[in-house]
Amino acid sequence: MSFETVTGIVLRYTDYKENDRILTVLTRERGLVSLTARGVRANKKSAASAVKDVFCCGEFVIYERNRILLVSSSSLIEAFYPIREDYDRLSACALIARLAEKTASNERSDELFELLYSVLGFVSYSPVEPQDMLLAFAVKLVSIEGYEPVITSCALCGKSVLDSSSIRFSCGSGGAVCGECAHDEPSYSPMTMEALRRMLLLDTRELYRVKLTEGMRSELKKLLFEYIEYMFEFRVQI
Ligand SMILES: [Zn+2]
Missing domain, CATH: 2.40.50.140 (Nucleic acid-binding proteins)
Incomplete structure (x- = not known):
C-alpha cells in the first residue's frame, strides 16, 4: 500500500x-x-x-x-472559521465552493487551489463585501479554465466597443459584441464592463481590493452566472 x-x-x-x-x-x-x-x-x-x-x-x-x-x-x-459566523459570508462561500466543484477537473490545479484559498481568506479576515469576492472568484475562475471573455472589442468582428453607451455581451460568442454584430443579447453599462476588465487584470493575491457598486454587482452577477452556465453547463444557483 x-x-x-x-x-x-x-x-x-x-x-x-x-x-x-x-x-x-x-x-x-x-x-x-x-x-x-x-x-x-x-x-x-x-x-x-x-x-x-x-x-x-x-x-x-x-x-x-x-x-x-x-x-x-x-x-x-x-479552518477559515469566520465564514461560519456570518450569513452573508457563508452564503457567498457556499456558492464559491459550488462553482469550484462544478468546474474543477481531476488534474493538478495549482491556480484554482490558490484562487480558492485566497478568496476564502479574504472573506474570513479582510473587510470585504462577500458578494464582491464571489464575483471576483467567478471572473478569475473562467479565466483559469480558459474561457476569459473578450471585453473591450467585439468578439465577432474585433471592432472596439469602448465608446458605446451600453455594451452587449454574448455568451456563445465569448464576450462583448458591437451594435452591428448584436442580435438580442443583454446589454451592460460600460462601468460594469470596466470593472470586469480590471478584475481580470488583478493578481489573485490582490482580489481583496475589489469594491463594486450595487449596480455593478447585480449586472456582473447576471453576466457571469449566465456565462458560466453556458460554458460549463450547470445551474449556478439551485
Ligand atoms: Zn462586431
Missing part, C-alpha cells in the same frame, strides 16, 4: 454508513477528488478526522484501495 500526501480544501461532504464521511476536496496535486474518511463521526480524535468540515484546508495522507481514495490521516492548515 503506498501513501501519498495532498493539500486540499473541503468543498462538500456526504455522511456515509454509520460513521464514515465522503469528502469532496479540491486538491492542489490531483484537482477534484472524493476522499473517504472512515470512522470520523464516531471518533473525533481519529487520525483521519482533523479535516472533515466544509471550507477547511488541510493536508491529507491518502491511499487507494479498490479504486477508492481513503484518508489515513489529516492535519488542519486553516
Whole structure:
C-alpha cells in the first residue's frame, strides 16, 4: 500500500454508513477528488478526522484501495472559521465552493487551489463585501479554465466597443459584441464592463481590493452566472 500526501480544501461532504464521511476536496496535486474518511463521526480524535468540515484546508495522507481514495490521516492548515459566523459570508462561500466543484477537473490545479484559498481568506479576515469576492472568484475562475471573455472589442468582428453607451455581451460568442454584430443579447453599462476588465487584470493575491457598486454587482452577477452556465453547463444557483 503506498501513501501519498495532498493539500486540499473541503468543498462538500456526504455522511456515509454509520460513521464514515465522503469528502469532496479540491486538491492542489490531483484537482477534484472524493476522499473517504472512515470512522470520523464516531471518533473525533481519529487520525483521519482533523479535516472533515466544509471550507477547511488541510493536508491529507491518502491511499487507494479498490479504486477508492481513503484518508489515513489529516492535519488542519486553516479552518477559515469566520465564514461560519456570518450569513452573508457563508452564503457567498457556499456558492464559491459550488462553482469550484462544478468546474474543477481531476488534474493538478495549482491556480484554482490558490484562487480558492485566497478568496476564502479574504472573506474570513479582510473587510470585504462577500458578494464582491464571489464575483471576483467567478471572473478569475473562467479565466483559469480558459474561457476569459473578450471585453473591450467585439468578439465577432474585433471592432472596439469602448465608446458605446451600453455594451452587449454574448455568451456563445465569448464576450462583448458591437451594435452591428448584436442580435438580442443583454446589454451592460460600460462601468460594469470596466470593472470586469480590471478584475481580470488583478493578481489573485490582490482580489481583496475589489469594491463594486450595487449596480455593478447585480449586472456582473447576471453576466457571469449566465456565462458560466453556458460554458460549463450547470445551474449556478439551485
Ligand atoms: Zn462586431
